[in-house]
Amino acid sequence: MTTTKTARELAETYFTAWEAGDFETVRGLLAEDVDFVGALGTASGIEEALGGLRGLGQVLEKIDVKARVADGDEVITWFELCTTVAPPAPTANWMHVENGRIARIRVTFDPRGLLAGFEKKS
Template sequence: MTTTRTARETAETYFTAWEAGDFDTLRGLLAENVDFVGALGTASGAEAALAGLKGLGQVLKKIDVKARVAEGDEVITWFDLCTNVAPPTPTANWMHVDDGKVTRIRVTFDPRALLAGLEAQN
């Protein structure tokens, strides 16, 4: 028997996998046509979205979730993005989930400290 995850469960698994660097699990959560728009760029399709997550994953230390709100297929996660190049960055992530797969992601945060930290690292 196959059980489809709820949108909330999908979001929880997404953030747990990303924080752990478990990109196989993360890839399995993304719909082939996932559409990502965020403060650092955009991505169309699962492979492009995964590449972006892997890129930021190189400096990711922790995802400190403050709140998660789910209503139907929509989930908003409010968290501090903790990296080794910048102070914790308050971040809002909204995702839409269809049949256990993430189809749309929108992320917003002030990227200035993170960009400065990435620049200093190079």
Template sequence: MTRTKTARELAETYFTAWEEGDFEVLRGLLAEDVDFVGALGTASGVEEALAGLRGLGRVLEKIDVKVRVAEGDEVITWFELHTSVAPPAPTANWMHVEDGKVTRIRVTFDPRGLLAGFERRN
């Protein structure tokens, strides 16, 4: 029998997979109708969410987790987002889990450094 991962375990796996560029693992963690809202955009459904993660993944260098707090089906991860185009961005990520899948994600950080970095690249 397969044990369902806790919200905390799902968040740990999510961030490890994203940092490693393992989008098949990420796909398995997200509900088909996952809803994402963040500082750089929104995504409805697993394909849009993966596209957003891939996009930022192109410049992602490291995710430095500072703390993760979980209570039931909710988990918040506080981390520094290290990219090749901007200084580290302190970031908060909230996830809601239902039936062993991430159904909602909200992310907040100051996007100015990343936006300026993307502008310099273009």
């Protein structure tokens, strides 16, 4: 018997897998046509979304979740994005789930620290 994860469980698994660099698990959570909009760019479809997560994953140290709120198919996760190139960035992530998969992701944070860190790194 298979059980469908709740939106909250999907979000928890997504962040745990991303932090661990487990992109195959992340792939299994995303809808094929996932739509991502964030402070550093946009992605349409699973391959673009995974590409963006992998890119940021190269400097990701930790995702320090402060709070998670779920309401039906909507989940907001408030966390500090900790990287090797910038001070922790307070971040809000909203996800919408359809048919048991993450279909839409919106992320907002002040990207100036990360952008400066990337600039120094290159």
